[in-house]
Amino acid sequence: MRKLFYIVCGILTVxxxxxxxxxxxxxxxxxxxxxxxxxxxxxxxxAYVEGLDKPDRIPDDYKKQLLLNARMFMEQQQKEHHGIHRVSVANADADTARKVARVFLLLSYGDSTREQVYVPMVMRDGIWYLR
Structure with a gap:
């Protein structure tokens, strides 16, 4: 009876x-x-710029430039496609030894077009950043 109990416990544990x-x-x-x-x-x-893989401290002028680039990119998307309305994940794979990942996002635009973009990611201090 005791053997049966240990066998059942082992099966349940597995x-x-x-x-x-x-x-x-x-x-x-x-x-x-x-x-x-x-x-x-x-x-x-x-928040977007904070997600970029960059040194912890950057000059204020450089940060302002990154913010301006992000804003200009979104203005361009608004003009060309009536903006980006949704972002979804198409595919991803990660190499944990090298702490990198390849992410493919699907951007859905306001003019009903869609585009798949490649987004390289890198892990630093346990956090994933856009490369």
Missing amino acids: AFTSCRKEIDPADIAAQTARQYYDYLIHGNYE
Whole structure:
């Protein structure tokens, strides 16, 4: 009876541990890239620029230039496609040893066109950044 109890406990332990879903680094990188682009399309240029892979401290003039570039990009998208209305993840894969990921986002524009863009990501200090 005791052997049967240990066998059942062993089977249940294996079943429960195999059911636990592991966190996929590619999925985390993809959702992070999507979030950065959501910041961009909602006009939160500060948050978008903070998501760029850059040194922790940059000159104020350089940061202003990055913010201006983000704003000009969105103005261009507004003129050409009536803006970006939605961002979704098309595909992603990650190389955890090199701490890089390849994310493909699908941009849905206001003029009903869609475009897939490649977004390279890099992990630094446990956080995914746009490269």
